[in-house]
Amino acid sequence: MSAESTGTFGITVDGAAAPLAVSTATNPVTEAGRAAPTEYDAILLASFGGPEGQDDVIPFLRNVTRGRGIPDERLEEVSHHYRAFGGISPINAQNRELKAALEAELAAQGIDVPVYWGNRNWDPYIPQTLQEIYDAGHRKVLMLTTSVYSCYSSCRQYREDIGVALTETGLAGRLRVDKIRQYFDHPGFVAPFVEGTAAGLKQVREALDAADGSRDGEIRVLFSTHSIPTRDAEAAGRSEGEPRTFEGGSAYVAQHLANARAIMAAVGAPEVKWDLVYQSRSGAPHIPWLEPDINDHITAIAPGQDGAAALKGIVIVPLGFVSDHMEVAWDLDTEALETCSELGIEAVRVPTPGVHRDFVAGLVELLRERMAQGTVADRPHVSDLGPWYDVCRPGCCANFRADKPVISEEGVELGTAHDPRPESAALQPDGGES
Ligand SMILES: CC1=C(CCC(=O)O)c2cc3nc(cc4[nH]c(cc5[nH]c(cc1n2)c(C)c5CCC(=O)O)c(CCC(=O)O)c4C)C(CCC(=O)O)=C3C
Ligand SMILES: [Fe+2]
16 A cells, blocks of 8 residues: 655654664565554543552552452562652653643644543543543544553553453443554654664763764663563564564564664664663562563673673663653663662663654554544554554464453454453353354
């Protein structure tokens, strides 16, 4: 459908050596999951949610860990970062800002579709937002999430939460909810990181009195993302009969590596080495998660360690995240920057996309790819992994069992929430036909 082209799509990246290489070439593998344009009448901004005061912290953590029987005393132990911030996560304020920015951009482009906001783990909760959307008379909802890569937490868990919410509210079959593609490689998400990395590098060079780049061999860029269990990583973006193998062993890792490479190519500092590192690990120690941890890695490459005697500067790029929420504010700005300072390394943390103009415009472009009103044909992407599937393939991102109702998946009828549990048939009064 879309003409093959490359370009920059009006994105000019401040401080970068080269434009971000953007392609609209069709990907024959993901093309199978392409959805037809639809007349949507509401947009759902779906996010994680966070506490807004000390009294919210434990109830919020109970929501996040629901069904796993974790005692409150243990939850109190993992609450220290929220406690230190007065019990307030920055994430809700950031989503309110993003919603306002999306509304302004949609209006500027003449698209008259309301934006609603719902969270997985805190008020406003997804089920109540779906009910509100339905009560306002809307029937076709296009969802975008604040989670851009492929894995259970960022893709399937959202699709399941919508499936469960539609079932619990009785809206299954009456309200259709679809989701835009995972947009890790959309230029609107990547361009702010190019700008931030170029600016961060400039800042570190100046701190080392080497604005001309003469000490680039002493500077490292660390692209940081959320660690996940390796089993989740292996299931990321895959379905039964998955035709592809991925660099680094998983789509989750491959997607980050592709972005890191695209950013470094645009920044244009060939002497600066970079690594992909992980943060915010939780869970039992005997379960393997993606490594290395950012703090362990900083310690390992610090001056005096093997082969790294000259390391003097670090640019931390929070590549896994859309806004400066708690994982960024605590794990990077508090812990990782502290690790650097203890080791005498000049370090800066690059901003997340937040409400950057390119990011907001990119989100509206992603919505328009799917909307019959104001459809855009091009599906820009900066990696050759994408553009990712509009409709996920069966079992995509299922980390252990695909046993919950789910949306936006092949084989799941639009507007329904397919419930694959065999026992669910028995729950239906008519004996469970279809
Ligand atoms: C991949 C990924 C993202 C990035 C994609 C995305 O952005 O969605 C992300 C984001 C976030 N994770 C967040 C918070 C938490 N994540 C937890 C736990 C977990 N995350 C996981 C994965 C991810 N998480 C996993 C595999 C677990 C363990 C299993 C489980 O519990 O499901 C826990 C439980 C306590 C603990 O174990 O530490 C909390 C409180 C917040 C809110 C921050 C704020 O409040 O500002 C945000 C944006
Ligand atoms: Fe998390």
